[in-house]
Amino acid sequence: MTVSTAPAPIATGPTRNRPVKLKVDRVSKTFLLRGERGEPPSPFTVLREMSFDVREGEIVSLVGESGCGKTTLLRIIQGLNRLDRGTILVDGHAVSGPGRDRGFVFQQASLLPWRTAAENIEFGLELQGVPKAARHEKARSLLHLVGLEGAANKYPHQLSGGMQQRVGLARAFAIEPAILLMDEPFSALDAQTREVLQRELLRIQAETRMTILFVTHDLDEAIYLSDRIVALGAHPGRVREIIDVPFPKPRQDLPILRSEPEFTRIRKKTAEIIRNARSPEPAAGQEKTP
């Protein structure tokens, strides 16, 4: 089997001609794990030489088994974690810290408990200095978008997990980032809500031309949303293969798309890559049970 350590050499797919928006260039990250009982701290390599591009207006999904470093990579891109080696480039410029050109949807909604749903959505806008009236207006329309009109004045502890996740989504949308980083944003939702929000995400993305890097465990979701899928191997995390999803956009709904033979083919192929990624490349890194 071929292992692509370098970025996909030949750009393919319908988005191939677009300029690169986000470039992940040979990014490596090692955590120092504190040694137990006087043992020296041991290095634990989470990402090794990871490289891929996301082009303007693309949705790219990261898939890979649990613990392969997807969240870590997203946090590095956002500037929440430092990288050890490599570069993150946005529009060709290296980024070194957080910026409002990138928005983040957390795996756990991470709402601020002292703010109501609407106030949480307004958080980023407040920091940008958007006037109050405009903030309220925007929060209202975003609440509508994620189907939470009635919850504007509720506090996070009064919301279900799925509702909190939707508020987190709206909070990231609010600042209209050029790049949106989403860490399994729909995994906590029920199937119905998930489908609605997937469709909405595609619609919003088509409207705003946002560039999205999307982490998911759900291969159907990855195929449905993405222009390309980056399949990761684990321990240490690295790019295994980049898979094109050739369905043109706007796309048919997922249930219809699912019945296409091409869908099945991609799904099978991706699943295989992830499965194989688990079996060793010898001595790739430290053993660590996920």
Added chain:
Amino acid sequence: MTTVAEPHRAQPDDDATDPQLEAIGPVVEKDRAALIRTISIVVVLGLWEVLGRQVNPLLLSYPSKILQALWSMMLSGEIFQAILESGKTLLLGFLLATVIGVALGLLIGRYRSVEAATDWLVNALYATPLVAIVPLVTLWFGLGFSAKLFIVCIIAVFPILINTASGVRNVSSSFIDVGRAFAATERETFVKIIMPAALPYVMTGLRLGIGRCIIGMVVAEFYTAVGGLGALIMKYGNQYDTAAMFVPILTLALIGVLLTALVRRAELYFAPWKAN
């Protein structure tokens, strides 16, 4: 649902999470607790009244006699004057302790260097029973109002400061991450993330501080210039008028209970998500 006019548009998720609905059980429970408490109060006061009459009036008084003493002190205005005087010391001292304690606590909790510079002193002073320095304080400030103020303030400031600092240290890193993800500046992080996240701890500090304020106030009034409720206790103690002595003592208890309840209410108001 679809035809309901806009202002009445029901909140679709109400039934799932409305705290009002959950509260029905606890409300009944609360009523029961209140009933038991009332009975307990009546029984204890009754016993006190009966037994108190059997004992040497120098050692213990009883409720009806204390009420008489209260009445005469109200007529003379003595009790009101004492409450006013003590209240002045108490509130000003508490306010000062809050401002200093919260401000220092925020800095100590947030900045390692400030912590390193001050923690030994804070810990030492917190551990010292500060009543011990009262004679020293009277040397510094004399016997006037400022001495009382200083004592009340220094006794209350440490629980407020220490709780505030630990509140800041305990702010969940995921909240900090949210701030950073939205590129908040240090100042914005402080104001919009750290301060609200630490608020419940601050309120706990204030509640502890209030109790200590009252202790500090009484001690200060014992040792410094005559005045306030503490002085009343001394005065009637010296006169062996035990019933009258109970009046300021019970007044102090009442003030303590009321102020603590007030801070608790404020806690619920400012940190509703910590309510349960």
